[in-house]
Amino acid sequence: MQIIAAIALNTFREVLRDKIIYAFFVFACLISLFGILLGTLSVGQDIRIVEDLGLAAISLIGGIIAVFSGANLVFKELERRTIYLIFSKPVKSWQFILGKYLGLASCLLTIILMMGGFLGALVGFVDPTSPANALTHLPWLALSLALVYLELLFIIASASLFSTFSTPIMSVLFTLCFWLVGHSCASLQDLAKMSTNPAVSKFFAALYWLMPDLQSLTRVRSELMYGRALTTGGGQGELLIYLTTYILAYVIILLVLSALINERRELP
Amino acid sequence: MTEFLVDAPQVVIEAVNLTKDRLSSFLKKRTRVLDGLNLEIYAGQTYGLIGPNGAGKTTTVKLLLGLLRPDEGEAKVLGAPSSERENLAQVGFLPENPYFYSHLTGREFLTFVGKLFSLPDDLIKSRVKSLVEKVSLVDACDKPTGKYSKGMLQRLGIAQALINDPKILFLDEPMSGLDPLGRMDVRRILHELKAEGKTIFFNSHLLPDVGELCDRVGLLVNGKMVADSPVSDIAEGGNFKALEDFFLEHVQAAMHATKDSKPHAEQT
């Protein structure tokens, strides 16, 4: 446990002491500010525009940081040969992978919370006339941010899996492909249904079953933003719980695979 | 028989017919970089493994630490096979040309390494304090290691290898790349460790240091151990010129031998 915490803390420090993170952070804030400008142009819509733009910026910036830091997660230790230092101590492969993962996950949590805090303050600022009105937005905002974070958890797990056996550039490409497929998995299902050839149909069905279903995340998020129908019936609450469990299970499988690969391979 | 064994010095590092092949990055050609190495090092001994660059010294250390898997033969540390990585808690390791996380300060780094050994926090704190004194890094230990000079990094590397108060130390080229002053520092530290009764295994191609520090030297050329004898047999009274002659004579003889037997390399 202490070992995992130490590796996580080291990773956390490494990512947060990297100046480039702050450049991204400022960028996300600027985009949200830009939302205010747009909001003043379209009367009555301002809060929604600020929220939409802000959330989009946060998920984009979070995604970029997740993909690149995730792809470098194990590779950097290999390249700089600090991995010899770690594995010449009584550290197990799964402890290393889990520590690295948790470190990056807590970094992203910090970043999301900071950007989310900024966005929340902005929303309050845009609607100073009725603070109560602004307050009703905050739970939705928080929930949407949680969904963004859930997706990032998935991204860093797949990036770390790829980074155990390939170079960062390849890992970034693999992760982006995986991510895209996850977002279009409904079309896989459609393909499976459409195909007349049973073998092809089975293939697409299997592929759909294997691939992560990230599309539902986006769907729930947009329903949250526009329908705001979470309170109507328990259906959506259940869906949220289901999605969370599903993504976390997927993350665990990816991490177990990374640890197994890391255990098997010989250090260069 | 058993009475005899009680008094016999304990073998703490052992290699039997240790053999390792590596694939060259170019054309994936398989070459034998370590060929049938036998070693027996006793508790409290200081053993120097010398040999030209590329002889297989680093490979030997990595095999002994379980960082690489042997293709044939076996390596044992403190009686257990290295591949089981059981005794790493009692081993310290200084890698060749060490790089430590440049985002950490010296103190943070040593604390991190202490945690990899699952040591209690207060013990880590007191060890870090005494170790930075031992390696003369008291003033620098709160600066990021990215700002350290080569000599400071090497001393920090020795400190991290000592954080668990190991019985056995593996040092890969502890003095190469240092200026005379830096080398003197490292030599002084090694003398102290030797006086404390630690078993030290180190790789070097710097013969004066080997002659001064070691009880026994092994000479590795092209993956083969061509000589293994007490230093006192070679260089009486620390006469390093004799050690140099010994080195040159054996290396040249070994080079000739491999040249003559190229067509059937197995027979040498």
Ligand SMILES: Nc1ncnc2c1ncn2[C@@H]1O[C@H](COP(=O)(O)OP(=O)(O)O)[C@@H](O)[C@H]1O
């Ligand atoms: N990761 C690696 N992959 C392939 N060959 C390697 C690798 N590391 C070392 N070698 C080869 O193994 C041989 C021995 O290297 P090494 O043990 O580092 O020598 P030394 O430490 O004595 O200088 C060299 O010929 C080197 O080219």
Ligand SMILES: [Mg+2]
């Ligand atoms: Mg070497």
